[in-house]
Amino acid sequence: MEEIQIHISETLKDKPDEQHLGFGQHFTDHMFLLDYTSGQGWHDPRIVPYAPLVLDPATLVLHYGQAVFEGLKAYRTEGDKILLFRPEKNMERLNRSNERLGIPNIDGDFIIHAIQTLIGVDQDWIPSGEGTSLYIRPFIIATEACLGVRASHTYKLIVILSPVGAYYSEGIQPVKINVESSYARAVRGGLGTAKAAGNYAASIKAQIEAKEEGYSQVLWLDAIEKKYIEEVGSMNIFFKIDGKVITPELNGSILSGVTRDSIIHLLKSWDVSVEERQISMEEIYQASCDNTLEEAFGTGTAAVISPVGELFWMKNKMIINEGQIGAISQRLYDTITGIQNGILPDTFDWTLEV
Template identity: 60%
Template structure:
């Protein structure tokens, strides 16, 4: 731990909190946010919790011009006995540093930031909704702030954490979604930034997602950027297939995000002695197995949706209807178990949850 002392400035104007069962995803924010600065030669310093509000940045701040930014997403949950739990926050902070390394951003002290994060959530604990399926979404992010138009890593950064009470990520809740397999645009390539949570990875997918949604799809399943053959991930989540009793997910190859929920699902399946394999999965192989009646379930995993069952895949004019558009038995079991651990309804044998005091 460094000798940085956290400064707290409380908001004088408390916002009205939305009804616990009426929280859309990502549009409502709490009263406070965390801010910390970095300057070359001084390191990370001046950690503060301050009233939520606008930022003042120089128009030449490098984030506006060269996109040097990373972010994370995790959640806080309210239990039936009114405790506040975080789900594997250490893994999110580890991944934030992994993304920062790829974007040439200096690393944070994970232990120190964990303490700051818990203090922020503790201060804002009344914002954690209690309705089933809701949570407090936590968004840590780092942006480059040096005013400089020269191409190169910034020498100044700002690290922030904002909080947002949220409901279900998909409007339909835990219902199978329709996914379009993208065969034109490219999300990422090996050696690029696909393994990092950086802003440009997401905006680069907007055109494909907009086109897919016009055709009634909820999201896009990306293929590899070279051959357009191997399955990678959905825009907002990793992807899993239950094929003839075995669970298969694309292996991490440098262009796929190392999902915390993905990791948890793999560990959970192995604890249940359900065979799970990480390997390359070709889209034509998946279609062949579908035609043979061996594709039993498909589901996505991510912080926002936790488990999102897939009821249909559309690829090159071919429609693959999965489990008659109904949630599969394994998908339901995984969702119930992970959310049960997250909300304190089920025992946590893995040590995944951290209680906020």
């Protein structure tokens, strides 16, 4: 791959107040771009001032949705080091998404190098307050101007950076989740295992309706029987029932989360029993009735750990752990964020210094 060309912006933005960052609302001074052309491959890596994209109205991504993305974070430690958390897993998943949508694979090691270079340019944007980080969004879009339902001959990979606070404005507090029984998000053989733009478009209507009823997120069931649990809109899901932690197996219609994988490794290292298997809502409801549903929590890069305090399903309201954070949820959150921020030892070799 060619050397990354760096073009520094002549006009730098004012940085936001670290106490009011929100999530995904502010963006740094620069972005990384990489082009793909059939017959030439990926080429012209460059860091340029953050600016709007110019796209032809017939650009394929605008009509047929050939787009994938990833999400990871950079953390500033107390010793002023900058750490990434398992970035190679994000690159592996990006290529799995590429494969599913007919997008050419990328060189994961080079993109990690590009991300490190971009962060080096905009490192002053990395916040240092508790719970803050620099969110990294790599994405790929089909850029050929053509109204034809086929794979594009050209693509653009872009990386943008955003200083963020907590994913939920209320912080790590148990959230209320509506179990979706009407709409379907993904099926086996579809796009559920890919981090594709269309997956998230398919979830928006249900999320709007859930928020109108006072729920933060939607828990999706399988599209065929509307019986088995899959994932939350932006997270994988775990349940602690009678001392055992259970999470839906990777069945071909849910996303393989990097945080999910990390949580399973941690739990097993603590000798906590973990099962990856099919879970029905009937099982969860029965456990709630039997008072054996001890905890539930979502996992993802954005929220890290999101305890679930309430599930609403088929007019049944299930209050979990009296609406409080459970011991396992808290320990997992403290451990993952401790490793990410360099406070706890990284015994799994998960972090990469920028």
